[in-house]
Amino acid sequence: xxxxxxxxxxxxxxxxxxxxxxxxxxxxxxxxxxxxxxxxxxxxxxxxxxxxxxxxxxxxxxxxxxxxxxxxxxxxxxxxxxxxxxxxxxxxxxxxxxxxxxxxxxxxxxxxxxxxxxxxxxxxxxxxxxxxxxxxxxxxxxxxxxxxxxxxxxxxxxxxxxxxxxxxxxxxxxxxxxxxxxxxxxxxxxxxxxxxxxxxxxxxxxxxxxxxxxxxxxxxxxxxxxxxxxxxxxxxxxxxxxxxxxxxxxxxxxxxxxxxxxxxxxxxxxxxxxxxxxxxxxxxxxxxxxxxxxxxxxxxxxxxxxxxxxxxxxxxxxxxxxxxxxxxxxxxxxxxxxxxxxxxxxxxxxxxxxxxxxxxxxxxxxxxxxxxxxxxxxxxxxxxxxxxxxxxxxxxxxxxxxxxxxxxxxxxxxxxxxxxxxxxxxxxxxxxxxxxxxxxxxxxxxxxxxxxxxxxxxxxxxxxxxxxxxxxxxxxxxxxxxxxxxxxxx
Amino acid sequence: xxxxxxxxxxxxxxxxxxxxxxxxxxxxxxxxxxxxxxxxxxxxxxxxxxxxxxxxxxxxxxxxxxxxxxxxxxxxxxxxxxxxxxxxxxxxxxxxxxxxxxxxxxxxxxxxxxxxxxxxxxxxxxxxxxxxxxxxxxxxxxxxxxxxxxxxxxxxxxxxxxxxxxxxxxxxxxxxxxxxxxxxxxxxxxxxxxxxxxxxxxxxxxxxxxxxxxxxxxxxxxxxxxxxxxxxxxxxxxxxxxxxxxxxxxxxxxxxxxxxxxxxxxxxxxxxxxxxxxxxxxxxxxxxxxxx
Numbered sequence: 001x002x003x004x005x006x007x008x009x010x011x012x013x014x015x016x017x018x019x020x021x022x023x024x025x026x027x028x029x030x031x032x033x034x035x036x037x038x039x040x041x042x043x044x045x046x047x048x049x050x051x052x053x054x055x056x057x058x059x060x061x062x063x064x065x066x067x068x069x070x071x072x073x074x075x076x077x078x079x080x081x082x083x084x085x086x087x088x089x090x091x092x093x094x095x096x097x098x099x100x101x102x103x104x105x106x107x108x109x110x111x112x113x114x115x116x117x118x119x120x121x122x123x124x125x126x127x128x129x130x131x132x133x134x135x136x137x138x139x140x141x142x143x144x145x146x147x148x149x150x151x152x153x154x155x156x157x158x159x160x161x162x163x164x165x166x167x168x169x170x171x172x173x174x175x176x177x178x179x180x181x182x183x184x185x186x187x188x189x190x191x192x193x194x195x196x197x198x199x200x201x202x203x204x205x206x207x208x209x210x211x212x213x214x215x216x217x218x219x220x221x222x223x224x225x226x227x228x229x230x231x232x233x234x235x236x237x238x239x240x241x242x243x244x245x246x247x248x249x250x251x252x253x254x255x256x257x258x259x260x261x262x263x264x265x266x267x268x269x270x271x272x273x274x275x276x277x278x279x280x281x282x283x284x285x286x287x288x289x290x291x292x293x294x295x296x297x298x299x300x301x302x303x304x305x306x307x308x309x310x311x312x313x314x315x316x317x318x319x320x321x322x323x324x325x326x327x328x329x330x331x332x333x334x335x336x337x338x339x340x341x342x343x344x345x346x347x348x349x350x351x352x353x354x355x356x357x358x359x360x361x362x363x364x365x366x367x368x369x370x371x372x373x374x375x376x377x378x379x380x381x382x383x384x385x386x387x388x389x390x391x392x393x394x395x396x397x398x399x400x401x402x403x404x405x406x407x408x409x410x411x412x413x414x415x416x417x418x419x420x421x422x423x424x425x426x427x428x429x430x431x432x433x434x435x436x437x438x439x440x441x442x443x444x445x446x447x448x449x450x451x452x453x454x455x456x457x458x459x460x461x462x463x464x465x466x467x468x469x470x471x472x473x474x475x476x477x478x479x480x481x482x483x484x485x486x487x488x489x490x
Numbered sequence: 491x492x493x494x495x496x497x498x499x500x501x502x503x504x505x506x507x508x509x510x511x512x513x514x515x516x517x518x519x520x521x522x523x524x525x526x527x528x529x530x531x532x533x534x535x536x537x538x539x540x541x542x543x544x545x546x547x548x549x550x551x552x553x554x555x556x557x558x559x560x561x562x563x564x565x566x567x568x569x570x571x572x573x574x575x576x577x578x579x580x581x582x583x584x585x586x587x588x589x590x591x592x593x594x595x596x597x598x599x600x601x602x603x604x605x606x607x608x609x610x611x612x613x614x615x616x617x618x619x620x621x622x623x624x625x626x627x628x629x630x631x632x633x634x635x636x637x638x639x640x641x642x643x644x645x646x647x648x649x650x651x652x653x654x655x656x657x658x659x660x661x662x663x664x665x666x667x668x669x670x671x672x673x674x675x676x677x678x679x680x681x682x683x684x685x686x687x688x689x690x691x692x693x694x695x696x697x698x699x700x701x702x703x704x705x706x707x708x709x710x711x712x713x714x715x716x717x718x719x720x721x722x723x724x725x726x727x728x729x730x731x732x733x734x735x736x737x738x739x740x741x742x743x744x745x746x747x748x749x750x751x752x753x754x755x756x757x758x759x760x761x762x763x764x765x766x767x768x769x770x771x772x773x774x775x776x777x778x779x780x781x782x
Contacts, residue, residue, distance in 0.1 A: 248731070249735075291696060292617075294615070295617075296615055297691075300615065321610045322615060323618060400589075410587060412539070412585050415539065415575075450729070454624035454625075454627065455729070457623070457627040458626070458634075461631070472634050478697050479618075480696060483698075484631065486637050486717075489632075489635045
């Protein structure tokens with residue numbers, strides 16, 4: 001294996017010594033908190049049980065940077081309002097694709113149209129800048145793909161789309177650049193508690209002393225709270241199923257399309273993504289097994305029918321993938337950001353739906369809450385605040401100049417998404433490097449296009465193999481450590 | 491011929507056919523056959539991702555070698571190991587050992603071959619699981635002596651199933667061929683355990699596939715397996731932006747496919763389509779079966 005001289009391997013280095021803060025959970029909230037803390041004088045360690053960042057609910061996020069989701073006056077609404085003006089700057093610093101394209105909440109009948117003024121009032125009160133109502137004609141001018149049968153819409157011009165996985169990886173990468181320890185493949189086995197305070201975290205990779213613990217473990221938050229002697233939490237999984245349509249079709253969409261929310265559900269959305277594809281979903285189903293990410297014919301058929309009502313030209317002829325993502329539900333608590341009721345140096349952090357949209361503000365508030373709990377952590381003037389940009393062949397208007405930058409741009413590996421060897425090598429040699437096919441897909445899109453890796457997956461596996469020194473059959477290709485092959489022939 | 495797709499070309503006005511610049515994407519049998527037909531009268535560049543001609547048939551195929559020699563002798567230029575990436579306003583972005591550059595062309599002949607259907611196209615529902623591999627990926631891994639599974643299901647038919655079944659015969663694993671239609675089972679005439687006329691509807695497992703649910707008529711059946719090779723539902727492989735969906739301006743698609751199509755048949759279809767392109771451009775004979 002080619003060693004990365006800058007950093008210990010996040011997946012195998014033992015955990016020893018002490019830090020100020022251990023953050024448990026490498027999803028969007030845990031990674032954001034680690035990113036923010038790493039810019040201060042506090043030392044931080046980010047732990048996740050999976051072998052990559054962004055493997056839980058955050059991986060299934062649809063990528064809408066919302067401006068209006070929670071009722072005005074709630075903590076969640078405040079965090080969203082504090083976060084959404086920051087996306088241009090933050091995504092630029094973290095090398096994350098972002099587009100503030102605006103959304104339309106579309107009424108399909110008279111009853112729904114009658115609910116739009118109430119929604120507008122709430123949106124404005126929640127801080128959604130520029131929110132306004134438009135009639136059917138104007139809505140269809142803004143998004144010509146909308147059905148002729150619509151009756152009006154609420155425009156939220158500041159809503160945007162982010163690559164939600166790249167955001168988590170960006171938070172983690174900049175945290176590591178600022179000295180945060182990142183420990184993946186690392187299961188928390190116990191928490192040492194002294195005098196009612198957390199004092200150390202025992203893991204499958206060793207024990208690390210700490211002054212504070214942040215529990216951002218998503219579905220694992222209940223177990224972490226138990227081990228820490230904190231208040232009981234019982235998160236349960238809620239499954240959402242999606243279709244992904246080809247970016248060659250998705251390129252024609254100009255707005256995020258949302259239905260008028262129902263009392264019991266937000267409904268099915270038509271969401272363009274930063275890579276050009278379009279998501280149709282989600283269905284909603286409370287389940288028991290957090291590992292159950294199976295899609296089903298019935299739910300997918302329902303999702304499609306509901307999207308067709310909004311955008312009649314959606315067609316499954318352009319479907320490239322289906323998937324299910326499980327979000328974390330903890331009773332009625334949609335946003336959790338507070339010190340534990342019994343353990344004064346344990347911060348409880350979690351969110352059901354808008355974790356990504358809240359994440360920059362959650363990171364600021366977490367720092368403030370830790371400060372109130374006694375952590376002195378001023379910003380370091382020398383902290384790195386920007387990641388090096390990795391140019392992407394697909395997005396480059398003037399691709400010829402990439403040739404001079406790095407000759408590996410001459411080698412296209414994934415032809416559907418135009419991902420070059422230069423981009424894949426950047427993912428393989430990052431501070432928190434990809435080591436699996438899934439890790440490469442998350443950071444570069446390779447194998448995620450319309451042929452779903454038919455052309456490039458073997459090449460991607462061989463590149464992982466060369467970089468990690470593992471034989472191709474041992475390269476991870478699925479969740480829970482599953483590998484590409486089961487052994488070597490002959 | 492099933493799967494044959496094409497549309498009209500848009501030559502620059504005032505150009506005679508002799509000066510046409512034609513980019514052929516794909517140096518498989520279809521692309522080479524087009525190049526043979528076009529090169530004597532046009533300036534032809536043949537582009538392929540792989541560093542050699544032949545595509546799925548490989549360079550050893552006699553027809554491939556014959557066509558490659560003939561096209562090059564007639565003036566065709568090869569750009570191998572080069573990916574055609576975008577088609578914008580009669581310019582094709584080429585990315586390869588010669589650098590990243592735009593090639594101006596009056597017509598793009600897209601002969602990019604085929605691929606098996608994805609899970610979503612199947613449609614096959616279920617989880618995203620390790621051990622589920624598109625046939626071309628399985629082929630590369632088998633070449634690298636990777637044991638795909640202990641009990642490998644190959645679902646589909648046609649070219650890809652044939653390639654994979656042949657290679658799996660040399661591995662120490664159980665193989666089950668889920669033949670999408672009984673005809674494809676007969677064509678392979680192997681001694682592999684075959685399940686006729688069933689289709690994979692869903693897959694399940696924890697991390698790795700452990701079971702495929704098959705369907706025929708209204709019936710369902712479980713098939714235990716720890717690998718599933720997707721080798722069915724052959725469809726055109728499209729990955730040049732601006733030339734994804736037919737019709738696209740300036741693009742002629744030459745991707746004939748079907749379970750009974752032999753190399754010589756593909757070549758014949760391709761040559762006919764290339765000739766029709768010239769007759770269209772000459773304005774002499776209206777092309778039969780033209781898609782307007």
